[in-house]
């Protein structure tokens with residue numbers, strides 16, 4: 001189906017980019033993207049993906065909106081307190097762009113439900129806030145052969161990595177196991193400044209749009225370290241580990257399993 | 267390829283940035299190496315769009331005045 005005149009006008013500022021054009025906008029509209037966690041990272045990611053006209057946006061979150069969320073989780077607002085985050089996020093997305101179909105997954109992602117939830121998505125944004133969830137998103141995406149964009153944030157700092165199964169390392173190649181509980185600060189101890197989440201979540205949306213468009217150089221095999229205090233980005237090169245339990249050679253792979261809950265990364 | 271067999275796009279009724287958006291959409295349709303003839307208004311469109319197309323590696327085949335407007339014929343980058 002070709003773009004309508006209203007769509008051409010609405011998305012004109014990105015269609016005008018030679019890397020997008022009408023064909024790229026159609027690819028964006030055909031895109032199906034799952035955002036796991038409608039929190040600090042998921043909020044800007046969801047909003048920018050919806051604004052860009054991604055055809056189907058999934059939201060997976062089991063939590064409700066709490067007043068302590070509102071300092072950084074900009075997709076939710078004060079009247080949403082107490083509502084399920086998937087409902088609040090779905091309303092915000094529809095309000096922003098009624099042309100986007102929203103799929104709500106009001107559950108915690110687990111090893112048993114992840115393969116079903118991931119089915120049919122072209123890309124995933126990891127907006128989770130625990131090491132256990134981050135390893136699960138990684139392992140589930142690698143197993144399902146779905147590209148995803150990792151981010152973790154703490155304080156003024158953030159990390160970013162795009163994982164395209166079969167084309168580079170995964171998160172587990174680098175961080176083999178979650179740190180033991182108690183060895184890392186929780187969010188309550190460490191805190192987070194909203195715009196740090198906003199910056200990293202926006203970059204996740206950018207990577208997803210590049211993935212859908214097939215343009216540019218994805219953040220594959222390069223872990224970006226963001227420091228908001230010095231406002232600097234550093235890059236660490238990574239290689240796929242053939243012994244990685246998630247993406248390594250077949251004899252080293254482990255079946256998908258839940259990790260014990262560790263510390264907080266958001 | 268002669269201008270007769272080219273796809274034709276009329277953007278005389280559009281203003282920036284929709285002028286270039288329409289050109290982008292039409293270039294998507296013609297495919298690599300294809301020829302597109304664009305009717306555009308004098309002034310800003312004809313001052314800017316042929317230059318943009320050239321900068322992006324497309325080949326300008328002709329720029330001709332047609333009354334108050336211009337006809338710009340371009341061959342899409344292979």
Ligand SMILES: [Zn+2]
Pocket residue numbers: 169170171172173174240241244245246247248
């Ligand atoms: Zn791996």
